Amino acid sequence: MRRSWLLPLFGLVAAVELVGVALDSTALQWLAKPLLAPVLLAYLWAHRRRVDAVAVGLVAATAGDVALLLPGDTAFLAGMGFFLVTQIAFITAFVRYRRARGVAWAGYLLAWAGANALLWGMLGPLRLPVLGYSLALCLMAAAATGVSARVAAGGALFLVSDLLIGVDAAGVDLPGRGLLVMTTYCAALLLITTGWVAAARPATGPQPPPAGTLLAWPGRTGAS
Numbered sequence: 001m002r003r004s005w006l007l008p009l010f011g012l013v014a015a016v017e018l019v020g021v022a023l024d025s026t027a028l029q030w031l032a033k034p035l036l037a038p039v040l041l042a043y044l045w046a047h048r049r050r051v052d053a054v055a056v057g058l059v060a061a062t063a064g065d066v067a068l069l070l071p072g073d074t075a076f077l078a079g080m081g082f083f084l085v086t087q088i089a090f091i092t093a094f095v096r097y098r099r100a101r102g103v104a105w106a107g108y109l110l111a112w113a114g115a116n117a118l119l120w121g122m123l124g125p126l127r128l129p130v131l132g133y134s135l136a137l138c139l140m141a142a143a144a145t146g147v148s149a150r151v152a153a154g155g156a157l158f159l160v161s162d163l164l165i166g167v168d169a170a171g172v173d174l175p176g177r178g179l180l181v182m183t184t185y186c187a188a189l190l191l192i193t194t195g196w197v198a199a200a201r202p203a204t205g206p207q208p209p210p211a212g213t214l215l216a217w218p219g220r221t222g223a224s
Contacts (some may be wrong), residue, residue, distance in 0.1 A: 006043040009196070010013065013039055014186040021178045030069060036186060038059040040193040054117075054196050057089035061189065064220045074170075080133050083162070086201040088137040090155075091143045097200065099177075105139075108159075112138040115163060122170035130166055137162055144192070148199045154191030156165030 013035045020028025048055075064082030067075050094100075112134055123130055131175040137159055144155030159186035164177055174180070 006039060007190075010036070010039045010043070010190065011163070014190075017186065018179060018182055021182050026069075027029045033065045033069060035180075037189060040189055044193055044197060048200065052200075053089045053093035054193065057086040057093070058189075058193070060085035060089060076126075077129060078115060080129055084136055085135050087133070087140040090140045091136070093196070094140070094143035094147050098146040100142050100144075104142045104145040108138040108142040109160075115166070116142060119166060122172070126169055130169065134166065136164070147216075148195050150191050150195030151199060154188045154193075154195060156182045157191065158188035161188060185217060 013032050014192040016028055017032035017036065018027070020032060029054075037058040041055060041062075044055055044058065045051075060082045061064060064079045064086065067079035067082055069075075117130055119130070120127060132224035141159045161181050164174065164181045164184070167174060168177055
């Protein structure tokens with residue numbers, strides 16, 4: 001498949017998923033949700049032609065999406081575990097690319113502490129799993145700010161999406177929560193993947209020679 005079709009295909013799959021959520025159609029959600037991350041994985045592969053940590057994160061996200069389609073606390077915890085792998089993989093990729101500023105780490109850690117303090121008394125047995133996962137999620141969002149504005153926006157939306165899931169796990173019912181969760185999640189995956197492709201794309205055009213060499217360079221030669 002030509003890579004120019006992959007993003008429109010993702011838009012179609014995301015639209016089917018959102019319709020499925022809006023109509024509470026299990027069939028449509030099973031049809032579309034497991035395809036969200038794989039389509040973006042294909043887009044990533046089409047541009048990068050190698051498996052990197054972001055690709056690993058998308059594979060784990062696929063497993064997490066499938067797990068969260070199943071009912072029950074066990075499936076919920078399994079989904080959280082898969083998405084924990086996603087966050088760790090994204091953190092690894094982002095930190096290796098460029099370190100984020102200290103203010104980003106501090107801000108997201110404060111957000112993590114505040115959100116967990118608010119929800120702690122309502123999460124029951126999910127307290128510790130949510131505490132650990134949300135820490136990885138906030139660290140991912142902070143690390144994303146060091147890559148590009150687009151990846152940073154994706155990291156922030158991923159945080160919003162999972163915060164809405166955490167609010168639901170705490171027993172707080174928000175109108176339209178499911179649609180908001182999936183809208184922000186789809187946007188997060190799209191922004192992170194396309195932003196990563198753009199940021200990690202090898203530079204094209206002439207590059208300066210290593211320091212100390214006398215190789216010819218446009219506008220300059222080794223002659224004095």
